[in-house]
Amino acid sequence: TLSRLCPFCGTPRQYPVTKKQATCPRCNITLDTVKVQDSTLDICSKCRGTWLDMDEYRLWTSEKHVYADTDTHTNYQRPALKPDNSHYLKCVRCSQIMNRHQFRKISGVIVDICSYHGVWLDDQELGHIRNFIASGGLDLSQDRELQHHESEIMRLATQLDNQKFMIKTLHRWDLKRFLYNLF
16 A cells, blocks of 8 residues: 655655546445535435545544534434444545544544545434534543553553563573672
8 A cells, every 4th residue: 555645755645536426335326516614515315425535524523613613512422323334335536445433432433434535424424523522522532542541651661660670580590690700
C-alpha cells in the first residue's frame, strides 16, 4: 500500500477515483447529491446512507461544526446494535474494500472508511455521531484513551524494573566478575 504523503516532499498524494458516478455500496443505485448547509452530500434515496468525502467527514465531525448546529442533542444514547451486515462495503470512489471501526472506540457507531477517499455512514449514523460529540463524547473518549496509556506506561515501567533487577542479579553471579574479584 502507498503512504498518504510523498516521502520526499511531504505533499498529500492524490489517489485515483475509478468511478465517475457515485453509487450506493449497499443498494447499487446512483447516489443523490444534496446540498446541506454549506456542504454537498451524496445520499442514497433507498437506504438513506450517506457518503462523506474526507474533508466533509472532518467538517461534519468537528466540535466547532457540531456545537454551531442547534439541531444536535446533548443527551446521547448509544444506538442499539444492528444485526451484523457481515459483508464489507466497497468505496464509492475507488471500489476498494473499506475498513470498519467504531467511531472514537466508545460511541457504538460503526463506520466504513476508505482511508483515501471518505466514509460511508448508514441511515442516522451521522446524527448519532454528532449527538455523541455534542454530549461530550470526544472528551470521554480522550479520557479513556489517557487512562489506557497511563496503565500501559505503568505496566511497562514495572516490566522494566523487573528486567533491571534480573540483570543486576545475573550480573552479580557472572563467572568473569566472580573470578576477577577473587584475584
